[in-house]
Amino acid sequence: QVQLEESGGGLVQAGDSLRLSCLASGDTFSNWGMGWFRQAPGKEREFVASINWRGINTNYRDSVKGRFTISRDNAKNAVYLQMNSLKPEDTAVYYCAAKRLKTVLTFSGPNDYDYWGQGTQVTVSS
Numbered sequence: 001q002v003q004l005e006e007s008g009g010g011l012v013q014a015g016d017s018l019r020l021s022c023l024a025s026g027d028t029f030s031n032w033g034m035g036w037f038r039q040a041p042g043k044e045r046e047f048v049a050s051i052n053w054r055g056i057n058t059n060y061r062d063s064v065k066g067r068f069t070i071s072r073d074n075a076k077n078a079v080y081l082q083m084n085s086l087k088p089e090d091t092a093v094y095y096c097a098a099k100r101l102k103t104v105l106t107f108s109g110p111n112d113y114d115y116w117g118q119g120t121q122v123t124v125s126s
């Protein structure tokens with residue numbers, strides 16, 4: 001059984017930074033591609049970023065490029081999302097997701113991923 005647990009969300013002001021963490025358990029973490037998604041109230045879940053198994057190759061949605069950075073530490077079974085210059089439109093529940101495939105950069109739909117965390121709330125005030 002694969003488990004993902006996010007942490008690091010909170011209430012911040014526009015321009016601030018947050019770092020989200022996702023700890024994984026239950027299988028060989030380095031075999032998975034990882035992603036971050038978010039869902040705002042009344043909206044569909046959307047892709048934010050993804051990272052391949054080695055942590056070298058990444059992909060981002062256009063609106064977060066240059067502000068967010070996804071990374072992973074396979075020794076710690078962890079994936080991170082560093083979010084800088086936050087904007088009110090970044091407000092959402094952020095979810096960590098895992099796919100049983102080492103390379104995931106071409107996968108950006110929620111249905112492409114196999115396992116999900118419970119989410120962590122990020123609220124950015126103006």
